[in-house]
Amino acid sequence: LGTCILADKAGCCTQGACCDVANQVYFSAGTACDDGDACTTGDKCGATTCSGAAKNCDDGNACTVDACQNGTCTHTSAANTAPCSTGKACTTGDHCNGAGSCSAGTAPARQVQSALRDN
DSSP: OOOEEEOOSTTSSSSSTTEEGGGTEEEOTTOBOOOSOTTEEEEEEOSSOEEEEEOOOOOSOTTEEEEEETTEEEEEEOOOOOBOOOSOTTOBOOEEOSSSSEEOOBOOHHHHHHHHHHO
16 A cells, blocks of 8 residues: 555554554555545545545536435436526527426527528
């Protein structure tokens, strides 16, 4: 797991996975470790503790609430009407429908007339 440095002061190894209390050594900062949290990534030793960055669970959908539970990303429907995009260029005011999906807004009158004329 990297370089071990002898503990030079009492109590330096009292917390975190970057300490080996039995052998009174700690791992140098930046050494890879496991903080025991499946929802973090890139875990590294700090001064005496191990920590990582939160796992990115963003699904890119404004209509869901994204979370990490036991290392697995979850995406539940958000009860909101936040702005979103259906990907259709001819609508405005697209919004979340409260059930986890994006509902199309309205098409401007000029675009509706143009679309009817083209068909």
